[in-house]
Amino acid sequence: MSADPTRRVVLAASAALPLLVAGCRGTQVLGTPPQPSAAVRHLRAAIAAEQSMVASYQRVLALLADGRAAAGSGPVARATLAGLLAEHQDHLRQLRSRLIPGSPQAAGAGPLPSPSVTGVPAAPRPAISYLGRAEQAASDRLLSQVLLVPPSLAQLFASISASEATHVPVLAATGVTS
Amino acid sequence: MSAAGQADRAGHAGQAGQTGQAGHAGQAGTAGQAGQTGQAGQTGQAGHADRAGTAGQAGPAAQAGHAVTRRLTGASISALQAALAAEQAAAYGYGVVGSHLSGTQAESATTDWVTHQAAADKLDGLLAAGGVSGGPAGVAYQLPGEVHTAAQATALAAALEDQVTSAYLGLVARGSRDLRMLGAQEARAAALRAARWRGKTVAFPGLPAVGR
Numbered sequence: 001m002s003a004d005p006t007r008r009v010v011l012a013a014s015a016a017l018p019l020l021v022a023g024c025r026g027t028q029v030l031g032t033p034p035q036p037s038a039a040v041r042h043l044r045a046a047i048a049a050e051q052s053m054v055a056s057y058q059r060v061l062a063l064l065a066d067g068r069a070a071a072g073s074g075p076v077a078r079a080t081l082a083g084l085l086a087e088h089q090d091h092l093r094q095l096r097s098r099l100i101p102g103s104p105q106a107a108g109a110g111p112l113p114s115p116s117v118t119g120v121p122a123a124p125r126p127a128i129s130y131l132g133r134a135e136q137a138a139s140d141r142l143l144s145q146v147l148l149v150p151p152s153l154a155q156l157f158a159s160i161s162a163s164e165a166t167h168v169p170v171l172a173a174t175g176v177t178s
Numbered sequence: 179m180s181a182a183g184q185a186d187r188a189g190h191a192g193q194a195g196q197t198g199q200a201g202h203a204g205q206a207g208t209a210g211q212a213g214q215t216g217q218a219g220q221t222g223q224a225g226h227a228d229r230a231g232t233a234g235q236a237g238p239a240a241q242a243g244h245a246v247t248r249r250l251t252g253a254s255i256s257a258l259q260a261a262l263a264a265e266q267a268a269a270y271g272y273g274v275v276g277s278h279l280s281g282t283q284a285e286s287a288t289t290d291w292v293t294h295q296a297a298a299d300k301l302d303g304l305l306a307a308g309g310v311s312g313g314p315a316g317v318a319y320q321l322p323g324e325v326h327t328a329a330q331a332t333a334l335a336a337a338l339e340d341q342v343t344s345a346y347l348g349l350v351a352r353g354s355r356d357l358r359m360l361g362a363q364e365a366r367a368a369a370l371r372a373a374r375w376r377g378k379t380v381a382f383p384g385l386p387a388v389g390r
Contacts, residue, residue: 083379084379086381087379087380087381090381090382091381094381094382094388139366143362143363143366146350146358146359146362147355147358147359151350151351151352151358152351154350154351154358154362155347155350155351155385156382156385156388157362158347158350158361158362158365158366158384159347159365159369159382159383159384159385159388160381160382161362161366162343162365162366162368162369162370162383162384163369163379163380163381163382163383165366165369165370166369166370166372166373166379166380166383167379169370169373169374170373170379
């Protein structure tokens, strides 16, 4: 039970902290832009995820175009990946069109982070497997957010989730033959 | 193809669980039996779990049934009926598809045919639990094109799955919370089957107008 008072102190201190910070800033606090709505946050997360997916495909395609690294992976694999990349670019375009840049809610969230493509393996087959796992994870994530966004956006999320799921078996077949 | 099959099966497995859950939850509401109430308790979805939690005795179980009835809004009903119609048309169409295929393709057609029949039964059950008639399946359906060859048969299978995908996306847009998730999962499974039959993917399954 000796842990209880300690925890209480920590909780109290953390509760007081924002007030202190707010006090220091004075009226500046009142000028803080409104937090983006939950739907906008989920939409921005979806845009960021698609940007990462596009960047990952571009990285793997560059890898396959490099003769030495891509030894044994044929033009078929590159054509397949280019086709899937084009679908992700369509997803990205469509998601971006749903985010109105001038709206206060969208503006309140600042610029979107640049896509991160860490962890893409350097060899073709592991790289294609990596894309397959990324597709499944992206599909599952969008599916889980269907209830968190307005119906019309939910429909788009569900369709993109379905599209990404269909990429998984294509990548599995490509990884075997590449 | 084996990978596609596996992914497809994985999708079905998830849905099969939900299919069963939804059905059991509805049964628990109307039948009010302890055994079925227990099955409803295993549902993973919050809405169902709530109901199961109050359905420990006969009285609350009956109330749970009323809750199901009340939950179906007009939009949910029409979206469910549209999904049911698409599933019934697919079940009919796969009979035609299968008769023009052989080997593993014929086996796939049979598997998908059974899947659509089960899905139609489930949707019918959801409507019935809401006190609504789903309407009987048609005796025959107008097919989108002539089917004489294996290629035409697989094209028909893909087109049937497109229609099913679209119908379930309607459920995503218009259904109540638990129906929206069901619609999204079923749309994904149908899109996987469509891509397998077509041998090609699309950017927006079930939303042909998007991106044009």
